[in-house]
Amino acid sequence: MAEFLMPQLGADMSVGKLLGWRKKVGDRVQRGDIIADVETDKADIEVEVFATGTIEKILVQPGEKVPVGTALAIISEEGPSPGAGPVPPSPSPEHAAPTIPSPAPLIPTAPAPPAGGPRVHISPVARKLAADLGINPARLSGTGPGGRITLEDVQHAAQARTAEAAPEEKIDRAARMRQAIATAMARSKREIPHYYLSTEIDMSRSLDWLTGENLKRSVEDRLVYGVLLLKAVALALRKVPELNALWIEGKATPRPDVHLGVAISLRDGGLVAPALHHADRRSLDELMRDFRDVVQRARAGSLRSSELSDPTITVTSLGEQGVETVFGVIYPPQVALVGFGKIAERPWSSEGQIVSRPVITATLSADHRVSDGHRGGLFLVAVNQLLQKPEEL
């Protein structure tokens, strides 16, 4: 028996609205199937299931908005019936749970009545209703005898909340996305002691190789230099694996797989950073296909849940806008972010000569709880070395 939960699609998500089910009670589902659509502040997401079995019960109906972690459906996981084919591979540990455990709720939901603290005068039936509705009785002013909070007070509070929530629906997605980003970034700056490193990388070898390579390729198969940067980052993480980790419940948990989050700005404002899965093991061609696909889907608003919940580190490239250096803010619970500026022709010293070279500035923002500048430096050096041998990427 497994619960299919409202997933946490990034650190900035606290609630999600179920838009619809793609399956019904009694349907068989396979791990990885898209079975529901969920609206977050950032985008509409296709949600994959992490269990294989039969949908036994649907608990949340389309249109309902529920907190992350709420059970949406119950899936019975009895093994496949005899002769139904090979047993599906058991889920890998990193996929066993659809949510990345978050150390603390991002947007505090109304807290349960405090265990200690001043005693709230409230009738038992009102207390139960308040708990059910997630209303904090301590914030209510009672109208009962001696200021006691009555059932009616709780009902009024619930109505007021619904009335407040209604206009919120009308705030456009751009504003909600701004709020979601604000929450995640404020948490990052509050909790993560960032350190920053930067290095300049001569891109002439990479760009020359790319020009030659693209000359041989038809339009559809051409590569962009950004893919070389992504692959170099993914491979360099093997040398400094502690940067590829998540900070969960007060400690760093190294991740076995490299799922690169790529920051994609959306034209109507805001950004998303979906994962390119197993980026270190993909060829440049595969990575290019994945990258193009995810950019297109991000802008069309059809990302999948695993893409938003899986990133283990983020890469942002702001060179397109012409800036030289990115001082990035880490996206919790990740512990590092790699930034690239634009490629610019610069004077460069090579073998005693000053020559002109295309140069890019790579930066690392990293969590000092998890790594130190020495290791961070080794990482940037490794990125540089990898970009000097593009044919091996």
Add this chain to the structure above:
Amino acid sequence: MTKEQIRETVFRVLGQIAPEANLNHLKPDRSIRDQMDLDSMDLLNFVVGLHKELQVEIPESDYPKLSTLNGCFDYLASRKNAA
């Protein structure tokens, strides 16, 4: 292929890349990229789209000729009608 057909194709492909953009506001002699806030992935998809629709090979070294609408019309007309 007429200039009008090429024009329609260019607008159709741009529309697929940035459905929210108002293409009628584009100034024909200014950078498409700047006016529509396109990135390199969008530009690649633009070239791929033109290639698919018009069956012209566009080498990477010719990308700068596609930077404005007028540039696109001229370049594609010469490629298409030379072929």
